[in-house]
Amino acid sequence: MSVTLADVAARAGVSAATVSRVLNGNYPVAGATRHRVLRAVEELEYVVNGPASALAAATSDLVGVLVNDIADPFFGIMAGAVQSEIGPPAQTGGGARPVPLKLAIVCNTGGSSERELTYLTLLQRQRAAAVVLTGGAVEDSSHTAALATRLRRLEAAGSRVVLCGRPPLAAGEEGPHPLTVTFDNRGGARRLTEHLLSLGHRRLGYLAGPANRTTTRHRLEGHRVAMAAAGLADDAERLTVHGAYDRASGYDGALELLRREPGLTAILAANDTVALGVCAALRDQGLSIPGDVSVTGFDDLPFAVDAMPALTTVRLPLTEAGARAGRLALGREDAPPGGVATFRGDLMVRDSTAPPRTSGGA
Amino acid sequence: MSVTLADVAARAGVSAATVSRVLNGNYPVAGATRHRVLRAVEELEYVVNGPASALAAATSDLVGVLVNDIADPFFGIMAGAVQSEIGPPAQTGGGARPVPLKLAIVCNTGGSSERELTYLTLLQRQRAAAVVLTGGAVEDSSHTAALATRLRRLEAAGSRVVLCGRPPLAAGEEGPHPLTVTFDNRGGARRLTEHLLSLGHRRLGYLAGPANRTTTRHRLEGHRVAMAAAGLADDAERLTVHGAYDRASGYDGALELLRREPGLTAILAANDTVALGVCAALRDQGLSIPGDVSVTGFDDLPFAVDAMPALTTVRLPLTEAGARAGRLALGREDAPPGGVATFRGDLMVRDSTAPPRTSGGA
DNA sequence: GCCGACTTAGTAAGCGCTTTCTACCCGGGG
C-alpha cells in the first residue's frame, strides 16, 4: 500500500537498516550514502510509519496533556505553552532537528476524576513519552490513591509524568514523585484578601470553586488566613459559597452572598471567569463596581483587563509554567530542587477594587 | 517488560488470538472464555500496546486537530467540541464501548502555513484516523497547492480529512473533496455593517485580520458589500487597516483609523479580541463607547458579553461546528449535501453600538 | 607487509498485535 522503509532502501540501493539510521541520525552513515537515502525518501515521498517505529523502539512521539477544559483559556494557555515546547519550533527551523518533535494529545477531563483515569490509561496504551497533568486535582482519597497508582504504572512503563498547576502528590508514597510545577494559590489569595482588607473592607464574601479541589482549597485557605489575621475568621466562614469555576456560578453566588449579607462591600471570586459573573449579577442588582462592591478575580486571564471594570486579580504565569512543564516532560530541563517548582502569583490592582463607601467617608 | 497479550493468553489458558478478539469484540467468543480472558486482563493490569495494534491493524486511535492557537478560545472551543465527540462520553459510560475512543492530537500552527504542512506530515506519520483543520486558511497559491497535495496523501493513507471553520478546498481539483464545516463569515460581516449603517453611521472603519487569510477576506468582503450598497465603497477602501487577530493590533489599528479619519463614528473589528483592543485604545483617547464611537466584534466569544461595554458582535456556533466536524471525522454522521455544511452567524446587538452622536441630534 | 582499530553497512531477530486460514467439536439430516 504505502511506501515503506524497504522501498526506500531498495531505491537507494542500501539496506533498510541504513535508511533507518539515516532517518534517525543515531548512527554514523557515510555522507554519500546519506544523500542517496535522503533523495530516495524525497522521490518516494516516504513518511515514516509512526506506530511501527514506536513498537520497535518501545516509545512514541506522543505527549499527553490532561486539562479540565481546553476551551477555558486557563488551560488553553498552559496547553499551548506545553505544546510549543515539545513541537516544531516557532522559528522557521533549519534542516537539523536536534530533538524529535513530539505531538501533544490534549485530553479534556471536564474535572471528572473518572475521565482522568480513563485518559491516563489511554495514554499508557499509546506508550506516551510523557504526560502532563494540569489544573487542580480532585481531593478524594480513593481517587487520589487510584491516581497515584496509575501514575506509577505510567512511569513504570517509561512515561515521564509532570504535574502542572497542581500540588505535588502526597508525600506518603515511597519512590520518586512526579516532577511538579505549581502555583502559590494560597499566597495569591492571601494577598488579594489583604489588599481588600487594607482598603478598609470588613464584610468580604468569598466565592470558592468546587469543593474537593486542591486549587479551591488552597485559595480558600489563603483567604481564611488573611481573614483570621484581621479577626474576621467567623465572617469568612459564613460568607463563603462554593460553586463551579464558571460565569453562571459567579452570578448565582454573588446573589447568594448578597442575600446572606446585604452589607457586603467586596466579593472575592474563585477566578476571573467567576468574577465576570459576579460583576454581571452586581450590575443587575443596580450595584456599582467598585463603588458599592469591590470584586476580585484570580488568574489574570487575558480578558481580565478588558472586563467591566478592569479586574483586580492575581496573575498566574501560565505560559511559563506550561513551558517549564513541557521541558521537564521531555527531560530538556533539570528537575527543580525537591522536584517541585513553585510560581507565585502577582497581585494586579486594577479598577474593580476601591475603598468601601462607608469607610471612604472618613 | 510490560504485560503482553501473550501473558494474558497464557493466564487465561487461551491463545493470543482469542484475547485479541475478546478485547476488540469483533469476533464471536464463547461467554465463559470471554470472562476468563477479561479476568486475566484485570489481574495482570494489562494495557493494550497501542502502537502494536496500530501497526497490525494499519490504523490508529488518533485524530489530529490543527488550530492556530489553542490558547485562543475561538480555537479552544472548537477543539474542545471535536474532542468531546471523539473521546470518552461525558456521561459515566457503561462497560460497552460502541466505538473505540479516539484521542485528539492538538497542533498549534500559529497561523504558519509551513507548520501546518509539518504537522500534517507528522499526523500522517502517526497514521491518524482523521484530521480536522480549523480556522482560516492561508491564501497563497503555492501553499494552497502544497496543502491540497498533503491532504490528498493523507486521505490516500486512510485518514479522513475534515475542514472546520474554513472554506472548502478550491473546486478545481478532481476527486472528492474533504468534508467541510464552514461559517458564513461574509454574511455575518455584512449584517454587522448593515446594523451600523442602519443606526445612521457613515464613517466606519474596518480593522481586518491578517491579509491572505480566507476568514479575513470573507469578512472584509461582506463588509464591502454592505458599504458599497450604501454608496460608501470608496470610504470602505480607505478606512480598512489590516492587522493580526489580537488585542494589540486592535489597539494600534484603532489609533491608525482615527488618524486617517478623525470623524470616525464606528469601528468594525476583525474579531472580538481585536475589538477589545479597539475599545482600550478608544478609552485611552478619551472617547466613549458607543457615545463617540461604536465598536463591533466578531465570533461572540464568552468574554464578549462581559467586555466594557458588552460587545455587539456576530455569534458563531463554534461548539456545534466543532462537534459536527468531530462526528464527520469519525464517520458518525452522514456527509452534508455537497460535502459542505455552512453555519450562519447571528447578529448579537449589545451595548457597544448606538446611533452616532451627530445624527442622533436629529 | 601483516594485524588490530576504526568505519560503515548488512543480516536478522524481534517489538506486540491482527487476521486469515485451518482445525476441531457438535448436532442434525440423509
Add this chain to the structure above:
DNA sequence: CCCCGGGTAGAAAGCGCTTACTAAGTCGGC
C-alpha cells in the same frame, strides 16, 4: 452411521521498524 455446517479457538504469517551482532573494507604502526 456418515457427512456437513455452524460455532469456537488456535497457528502462524505478517505489519514496518529498530538494533544488536556480524562482516567487510581501510588505515597506520611496528
